[in-house]
Amino acid sequence: MLLLAILLLTGQIGGKPINGGNPTPGTPQPEPPNVADRVTATGCVQLASKKDGKPAAVDGNTVIDSRYVLTAAGDAGKITYRLEAIESQLSPFVGAKVEITGEKKPKDVLLVEFVQKLAPTCKA
Numbered sequence: 001m002l003l004l005a006i007l008l009l010t011g012q013i014g015g016k017p018i019n020g021g022n023p024t025p026g027t028p029q030p031e032p033p034n035v036a037d038r039v040t041a042t043g044c045v046q047l048a049s050k051k052d053g054k055p056a057a058v059d060g061n062t063v064i065d066s067r068y069v070l071t072a073a074g075d076a077g078k079i080t081y082r083l084e085a086i087e088s089q090l091s092p093f094v095g096a097k098v099e100i101t102g103e104k105k106p107k108d109v110l111l112v113e114f115v116q117k118l119a120p121t122c123k124a
Contacts, residue, residue, distance in 0.1 A: 034103065037103045037104050037105075038101065038102070038103055038104075038113075039101070039102065039103075039104045039110065040099060040100070040101045041070060041072040041079070041081060041099070041100055041110065042072055042073075042097070042098070042099045042100075042118065043070045043071045043072030043073065043097070043098070043100075043122075044070065044071050044095070044096070044097055044098075044122035045068055045069075045070055045083070045090060045093045045094055045095070045096060045098055045100075046068070046069055046070075046071065046094065046095070047067065047068060047069075047094060048066060048067055048068060048069045048082065062086065063084055063085060063086055064084065064085075064086075064087075065082045065083065065084035065109050066082065067083075067087070067090075068082075068083040068085070068090045068094070069081065069082055069083060070083055070098070070100055070110065079108065080108065081100075081108050081109065081110040082107075082108060082109045082110070083100070083102075083109075083110055083112050084102075084105070084109050084110065084111045084112060085111075085112035089112055089115065090112065090115065093115055093117060095121060095122060096117050096118075096119065096120055096121065096122070097117075097118045097119040097120075097121065097122050098115055098116060098117050098118060099115075099116045099118055100112055100114065100115050100116075101113050101114040102114070
């Protein structure tokens with residue numbers, strides 16, 4: 001009876017044990033975030049100024065850092081971060097005062113991990 005149960009169970013899982021943690025073999029997995037580079041900034045989310053005056057085509061599934069900026073008050077005055085995220089992560093917060101937590105990258109780019117709305121407008 002036990003042998004029959006083992007054979008049935010082995011047949012269900014294909015008979016091969018699962019090795020490793022990569023759910024998509026052959027696809028490189030991203031590096032884990034560096035906790036030392038994590039920052040939290042409070043400020044106003046705005047659309048970035050356009051270089052040629054034309055709206056850029058937006059792919060809602062692509063992470064970009066050229067569409068939104070966060071102007072935040074820091075120790076050395078105002079800091080403007082370019083926000084790296086997908087469109088749906090930031091579009092609801094344009095014009096709002098928010099707190100954003102993310103990984104700071106070179107050239108004042110902030111890879112957005114969490115967004116919390118603090119006020120419906122930046123004036124609040």
